[in-house]
Amino acid sequence: MNWFVAPDYWLSRLVFQRALAAVYLIAFLTAVTQFRALIGERGLLPVPRYVARMPFRTAPSVFHFRYSDRFFAGWSWAGCAVSVALLAGVDSLVPLWAGMLLWLVPWALYLSIVNVGQTWYAFGWESLLLEVGFLAVFLGNGTVAPPIVVLFLLRWILFRVEFGAGLIKMRGDICWRKLTCLYYHHETQPMPGPLSWFFHHLPKPLHRVEVAANHVTQLIVPVLLFTPQPIATAAAALMIATQLWLVLSGNFSWLNWITIVLALSAVRFPTTAPPVAGPPLWYEVVVLAVGAGLLALSYQPVRNMVSRRQIMNRSFDPLHLVNTYGAFGSVSTTRYEVVIEGTTDDVPHEESGWREYEFKGKPGDPRRWPRQFAPYHLRLDWLMWFAALSPAYAAPWFGSLVEHLLENDRATLRLLRRSPFPADTPPRYVRARLYRYRYTTWRELRETGACWDRTYVAEFMPPTRLAATVVGAR
Structure with a gap:
């Protein structure tokens, strides 16, 4: 049915899915290479000790039922393997239901890791990857056109990521309102990159322009995501350019990259969609039900976002389906x-x-x-x-x-x-x-x-x- 799908976004979906698979791969590789020292049996914060005091319903994870370093390694390597398969486009070679199940696997695997990762995984980009990864399950494959509902929900995540970050800055450190935060940020950020020294030594008037541009990108541009094309594409492109600027200026894990991936889903590439069959009824029912459920779960994040006591990077459900985001509400000067x-x-x-x-x-x-x-x-x-x-x-x-x-x-x-x-x-x-x-x-x-x-x-x-x-x- 024409109201349900957006054929013009088939290439946007393809680019989004392959890029998301790459982020999944990096996340699982990070888990494989660091878990023994951080959360392994003899780690700094061992998983067995954590699950012994944390109820399953609070942090659902397969590791509540069994844990060993070998099992965790196998679990993480399985995530790497599925991510590589998705990066190679295997989901487009199978029926729709099988492709959906294939996308569900890395989400379930990574959820089990995040929910026992404790403070080592208490970052906004972990929840963001899970929230985006869950929506990717329902985006479909080459057998159907992308559902409008899922495309809208992806923009809804991007809006909350950017607008929430913009609000927490305006409510937080006064230097954001004075346009002076970047006098310090490049020097005091968690992990500077190879170009951060040079960014820090840019002229102060340019730093003020950077902050002003950031406010525009996070407080005004996100609203344009919900306008007709090509305005929505232009808004997404501005967000991508801003995130690439942040990639150059520091080391922020995959936060910038997952945001870029989200923005790509809003870009309508100038290409002709291949002919595909209409979506099956069961698929429409599932997508609409999931969409309604996620919108209902958005109540708490939206309430937090408009609150004067806004908190950042918080999950409101144990599955990390809908979360609140934000970064650098305050900036250290030393x-x-x-x-x-x-x-x-x-x-x-x-x-x-x-x-x-x-x-x-x-x-x-x-x-x-x-x-x-x-x-x-x-x-x-x-x-x-x-x-x-x-x-x-x-x-x-x-x-x-x-x-x-x-x-x-x-x-x-x-x-x-x-x-x-x-x-x-x-x-x-x-x-x-x-x-x-x-x-x-x-x-x-x-x-x-x-x-x-x-x-x-x-x-x-x-x-x-x-x-x-x-x-x-x-």
Whole structure:
């Protein structure tokens, strides 16, 4: 029936689905490579300990019924395999119902991971991937034209992502209203990228233009998604351009990329749709029922979005079907970093040979230039940024991290760029110190080759040995 489908969006659907499969693949690869150290049986926050106190109805996951590191690895590799199949277009080679089931698999696999991931998975892009991935199940394949209802709901997600982020900025830090937040943001963001230093040193008037343009893109342009074409395509294109600017300026996991994927679903590409049969009645009924259910679940996120006490990045149901989003309601003006060091001395003192652990993404050695890791997500590096902001935030896992470093735990060391100690010679003591980091000036960069300058602030954790691993904080 013509009212149900939008044949002109068949290429938009194809591009959207392949791009979404790529994001799924990155998410599952991130899980495979990091889970042992973070949530494995001997991880910093083990899954078995978590599911023992968390009811299934609160966080539904297959790992409530069985957990082992081998099983989790197999589960994650299965997600990688299905993602590759979807990226290759296997869903277009099977009947409609089979294609829908194929898209349901990665959503169910990743839901089980997120719901036991604890603080390591407490990011808005995890819920966003699940919400978008669930809708992708009902978008159909090459046997039918894309349903208008699902295309609308994808725009509804994109609207909430952008408009919610815009509102939380206007209600949050005053620097957003003064257009001055980018005086600091590129320097204090969780994980700078290789170009962040240069973005920080752009002229301040240009930073103000950036903030003003961000407000336009997040508070005005999203409304245009629901206007006729080609205005909706132009609005989506502006959002894509803004997200690509953010990709260049920092490492935000796959947040920018999943937003770009969403925007692609609103772009109508100038092409002729291939002839397809009308959608079967059962498909129409399922899509309409799901659409009605998701709109009903939107009540809480919309209520939150219009509230003066708006919160960001929250799921209102255990399946992450409809969520609220937002980022950087407040911007730090000063960057702090926790630097972890170890020594092999039997009696530690200030003159001991303290050697620094190097992380892959977070700032450490002032001379080491940041690398581009996004859309891959370095979970430990991100939470180390939060630890510097609030030691209490790191309390559940920082002591375990220190213990694993004192043991030279191989899984934990794989999360780091470099350990200063050989595998057979673990440190006797580990300590953590808090430093203030700032970008160097152009002159300092030329003279020293360092992109960062750091100043010691305080002790974050005193020298600690394995026999009495405790967490101390400033």
